[in-house]
Amino acid sequence: MAYVKTHRYTLMKDTQLYTQILGIEKPWQVSDVKVSLSNDEVEITVNHGSDPLTCPKCGKRSPGYDKRTRRWRHLDTCQLKTLLVAEVPRVNCAEHGVVTVAVPWSESGSGFTALFEALVIDWLKEASVSAVSTRLRLSWNAVDGIMQRAVTRGMARREHHAPTRLGVDETSFQKRHEYVTVVTDHSEQGRVLHVADDRKAASLTCYLETLTDAERAAIECINMDMWPAYIKAAYDALPQAESCIAFDKFHVAKYLGGAVDKVRRQEHRRLLANGDELLKGSKYSWLRNPQNMSREQWREFAVLRASGLKTARAWAIKELAMSLWHYSTRGWAMKAWKRWLSWAFRSRLGPVRKVARMIRAHLWGIVNAIILKSDNGRSEAMNRKIQQIKRRACGYRNRERFRNAIYFHLGGLDLYPKGVA
Numbered sequence: 001m002a003y004v005k006t007h008r009y010t011l012m013k014d015t016q017l018y019t020q021i022l023g024i025e026k027p028w029q030v031s032d033v034k035v036s037l038s039n040d041e042v043e044i045t046v047n048h049g050s051d052p053l054t055c056p057k058c059g060k061r062s063p064g065y066d067k068r069t070r071r072w073r074h075l076d077t078c079q080l081k082t083l084l085v086a087e088v089p090r091v092n093c094a095e096h097g098v099v100t101v102a103v104p105w106s107e108s109g110s111g112f113t114a115l116f117e118a119l120v121i122d123w124l125k126e127a128s129v130s131a132v133s134t135r136l137r138l139s140w141n142a143v144d145g146i147m148q149r150a151v152t153r154g155m156a157r158r159e160h161h162a163p164t165r166l167g168v169d170e171t172s173f174q175k176r177h178e179y180v181t182v183v184t185d186h187s188e189q190g191r192v193l194h195v196a197d198d199r200k201a202a203s204l205t206c207y208l209e210t211l212t213d214a215e216r217a218a219i220e221c222i223n224m225d226m227w228p229a230y231i232k233a234a235y236d237a238l239p240q241a242e243s244c245i246a247f248d249k250f251h252v253a254k255y256l257g258g259a260v261d262k263v264r265r266q267e268h269r270r271l272l273a274n275g276d277e278l279l280k281g282s283k284y285s286w287l288r289n290p291q292n293m294s295r296e297q298w299r300e301f302a303v304l305r306a307s308g309l310k311t312a313r314a315w316a317i318k319e320l321a322m323s324l325w326h327y328s329t330r331g332w333a334m335k336a337w338k339r340w341l342s343w344a345f346r347s348r349l350g351p352v353r354k355v356a357r358m359i360r361a362h363l364w365g366i367v368n369a370i371i372l373k374s375d376n377g378r379s380e381a382m383n384r385k386i387q388q389i390k391r392r393a394c395g396y397r398n399r400e401r402f403r404n405a406i407y408f409h410l411g412g413l414d415l416y417p418k419g420v421a
Contacts (some may be wrong), residue, residue, distance in 0.1 A: 018044050022074070022084070022105050022113070027051035035080070042077045046086040048101070055093035056102040062091035065098050072106050073138075074113045081137065084113060107417050110149065111142070114417035120146045121415050124408065128392045144401065151404045154413025162215035163187050167379035168224040170199040171386050173402055174395070180402065181230075182386065183207050184379045186223065191412035192382060195403045204233035219244055221372045223379065225251050226362045246369035247362050248376040249325050255355045256318040257287050262351035263314040278304075279311065286315050314352050317344055321359075325370055333370045337363055385410060 014033040024030055027049035034043045055062045067087040074082040089101045105113045112120070123132045124147055133143045165186035170179040181203035183194040194210075196203035208216060216238055223246045224230045235241040264286055268279040285301045293301065305312050321340055327333035337359075344356035359366065369375070389405050396402035407413060 022046075025104065028086075028104065037080075040080050042080045042082045044074070044082065044084050046084060048087070048089055053089055053091045053101060055091055055096055055099060056108075057096045057099060058093065060093065060095070062093045065090040065092040068100065072111055072113050073116050074105075075115055075119060107149070107153075110146075110417075112146065114420050117146050117149070118416050118420040121150050124150075128394075130393075147408055148404055150415035151407045151411070151413065153417070154411065154415045155407065157414050158411075161185070161189075161193070162211055162218065163189075163193070164218055164220045165374070166193075166219065166222045167376050167382075168204055168222060168230050169376065169379040169383055170225070170227070171383045173399060174397075180399065180406075182379070182382060182406065184382050186221070186374075186378050189412060190378050190382075192406055192410040195406050197399055199227060199229060201229040201233040201236070204230050205237060208233065208237040221246050221368075221374045223248050223369070223374050223376045225376075226358065226365070231365075242364065243368060244372075245365045246372055246374040247365035248369045248374060249322070250376050250380055252359065252366060253318075253322060255358065256321055256352075259349075259351035259355045260286050260311065260314045260318050263349050264311040266351075267310050278307065279309070286311060290319070310349060313347060314349050317347060317349075317352055327370050330367055330371055333367045334363070337366065382410060 015030040018024075018033060019030045022030070022044075024046065028046055029049060030044060031047045032043075032045040034045075035041075036043070052061050053064050054060060067089050070086060070088050072084040074084050076082055084105065086103065088103060090098055091101060092098050100108075102108065105115075107114060107117075110117065120132060120136065120138075120143060123136065124143070127135075129140060129143045129147065132138070133140045136143070163185045167184040167186050168181065169184070170181055172178065173180050179199045181194075181196045181199050182192055183196075183204070185191050185193050194207040196206055217240065219238060219240070221244050222234055222238070222241075224234070226247050231245060234245050238244060261283065264279060264283065271277070271279060282304060285297070285304060288297075290298070305315070317340075320343070324333070324336050324340060327336065341356055341360055341363075344352050344359075347353065386406055389409055390396060390402070393405065396405070408415065
């Protein structure tokens with residue numbers, strides 16, 4: 001008899017404990033707690049009381065229809081897998097038909113409690129889906145499903161925001177020129193606003209169409225690469241496109257750096273044919289930002305700079321271009337760049353002349369970037385983070401999952417289930 005009392009007392013304490021942990025309130029109540037050490041499991045049974053049932057959609061009192069047994073994964077108890085089991089009533093609503101009553105510990109359609117989903121979300125912020133599935137003893141699809149629900153939840157909660165400064169950039173999805181377009185907020189929030197397949201005009205247009213006419217007219221700057229599709233989309237959607245499209249310093253430097261490297265490779269082959277190895281191993285010296293060079297590197301590079309090589313001339317032209325971003329008036333900026341173009345065309349360096357032609361065609365946008373004090377640094381930082389996400393996951397085969405991962409990590413979303421901080 002003493003054993004029975006002790007057992008009942010222990011059970012009462014267990015049910016009270018889990019009632020507090022789960023935040024169970026009437027009409028729900030924890031009725032049983034079973035521990036199975038052989039299966040490393042704790043099973044918590046929750047019952048619905050005799051209170052009247054209501055439709056979860058309209059809140060009207062409705063007659064009961066039947067009950068369905070459901071199970072949810074909860075946070076582990078002393079490293080034991082913890083399961084929540086309940087016979088969930090269904091009601092026959094006059095307006096919505098047969099629907100399942102909502103439970104307070106989980107969102108509809110989930111096989112996990114809200115607290116467990118919150119734990120998985122915390123883990124996913126630090127590790128890949130595969131790593132989280134291994135550590136939490138879940139299937140890959142289960143963890144991915146939690147991520148998808150978190151993103152869907154966050155996107156539904158996100159308030160409409162119309163930034164005045166935007167960044168547009170493409171990032172690689174897979175090899176063979178597979179890309180996605182990423183639109184970034186260049187305000188202090190600095191979050192990803194939109195992710196679209198490909199890098200076509202429609203990829204940017206579908207975001208701009210979510211803005212009202214007044215919101216589009218209020219855009220001060222839209223920073224992008226010199227990609228024709230993005231330019232077309234901006235021109236079609238923005239009445240002030242010619243004054244707000246900005247081609248930033250980063251992309252100009254990227255193209256000019258490529259030109260310098262092509263000149264170096266051409267000249268290196270000619271020198272090697274004559275047995276001269278002056279340019280051997282110098283690739284990164286020409287491409288490195290002088291501000292990032294150590295004193296020793298700068299002294300070694302000084303020999304190459306003063307050599308009279310074509311590569312040295314191409315490098316000097318590139319560096320002059322990098323010094324033309326400080327102007328505050330359009331007229332002076334345009335004048336300085338036209339002088340630079342004159343030198344670039346007179347250089348007789350094929351790769352440099354090719355980039356100069358591209359810069360001349362897009363000079364209006366480069367000057368916009370100077371006057372608007374715009375740069376694509378935030379977008380490029382986002383791009384690096386996206387590539388880190390991709391490497392952590394060892395790549396993505398599915399565009400939808402890649403898009404969800406970007407929104408999950410960089411969308412600034414409220415990802416957690418309702419009631420979980």
